[in-house]
Amino acid sequence: MQKLVFLLNAILMTITLSGCAPESPPTTTSPLTSETFELLERGEYLARAANCVACHTPTGAAQYSGGKAIHTPFGVIYSSNLTSDRSNGLGDWSADEFWQALHHGKSRDGSNLYPAFPYASYTLIVRDDSDALFAYLQTIPAVSMDVPDHELRFPFNMPLALSVWRQLFFKPDAFVADSEQTDSWNRGAYLVQGLGHCGECHTPRGVLGNTRSDSTLAGAYVESLGWDALPLATGPLASQDKRELVTLLKTGVNERSQLSGPMAEVVFHSLQYLDDAHLGDMVEYMADLPITPSQLRSSLQLPAAIAKPLANAGETIYGEHCSDCHGAQGQGKPFQYPALAANKGVIAASPNNAIKIVKHGGFGASTAVRPRPYSMPAYAHQLSTAEIAAVVSYLRAAWGNAASAVSPQDVWRD
């Protein structure tokens, strides 16, 4: 009898185990660092790729001292102190506790962490990369900065709300290399989905702030920033276009484009430090993403009777204020002023980014190759709301661009 029970159990176990086994096993060694990096050098490189510094360093404060306010639709969350300080930082933590934070989104005492810390992406980071990151952070000079309490609105300030959210939307995950794809594609997937947490901005969110798994990297309006993070799918690229995209990620500019706003910051803190080969891996992965219908909010369609005169008025304004830099045909100047003809940001479904940059101006990423990026003047005080609507409508309709016109209401709302 006992034997029978034992046998049944063994069969059940086998069925359960084979039922859950993923097609290929999760990757446990880093897809990135077969190269012979020293541990600390590796940790520093990974911290760059994951852009840990951006959220954990308030402007003007010591690196990694924490306390930076992260604004979310649910309230303000303050980032933690990651220096080697023993009372307020990670000085007394173990590598296991650090892994628990990165992989499971739990603090040292086991309490749940808020997903403003992008552990929903970092959960893909493999254990040996987590250990390298931890070793590196332990070398950051101690700063005993105490972090303010979070300021979340009811009911989001209740521990129960966070635990329900996690039940619904978070499961610790592991990076599984796709054996059908090249090593380069897999490294790119690991960098984009895991370390780079690109989906935290580029993937649309549901009403509870969860990233939507049905539209990974399809482009999204990032409410806390007020910017559209454009779709990352590029479609298949020729090798020349791949090289140009690597240059854009590395330096924030290429012959035709310049990255602005929050994306310029990603280049500034993170991407400019990555090896060209790894940026190439990311591009390889992006070129293979499925192209899906735009998830960006589109602007109201204006009737032609309004759109046409609006764009005509915009042409004059463009000639007076813009063409010196962007060119009479919207062709721009290589590596200085972005082309506006066939510019994905200009013809996106949502005119939001174009309006924003014309109103408030902008400048690109400061990088080793170009410490002083060219900038775009702000026009909010020189042009009226209606004039800005007109000139942006013109950009969206000129030189072969064929996007909808922009009403003064769109401009006013921003």
Ligand code: HEC
């Ligand atoms: C997008 C912003 C953001 C990025 C990027 C980010 N963090 Fe954080 N991190 C936070 C916030 C906000 C918290 C606080 C969460 C909370 O208190 O619930 C946090 C908390 C943590 C904690 C928990 C500390 C504790 O006391 O429980 C650790 C560890 C941590 N981050 C490490 C990292 C590392 C390592 C990286 C890079 C791999 C990183 N973070 C990148 C925003 C970020």
Ligand code: HEC
């Ligand atoms: C903090 C939010 C944020 C994060 C994180 C982020 N992006 Fe972006 N990204 C944006 C915004 C906003 C834009 C639009 C601004 C622009 O086009 O200049 C953008 C634009 C881009 C573009 C230009 C798209 C185009 O068609 O012109 C690329 C490429 C890009 N991001 C790649 C990435 C990659 C790769 C990562 C991860 C390493 C990443 N982004 C992470 C916010 C973000």
Ligand code: HEC
């Ligand atoms: C002094 C040169 C200069 C002038 C004048 C200028 N721009 Fe720009 N513009 C730039 C630069 C540089 C950038 C890139 C800014 C950045 O990266 O944040 C830019 C970016 C833009 C973008 C965003 C492009 C993208 O890739 O997303 C738009 C739209 C734009 N300009 C429209 C205009 C309009 C409309 C005018 C006139 C009202 C104008 N610009 C005048 C230099 C200029």
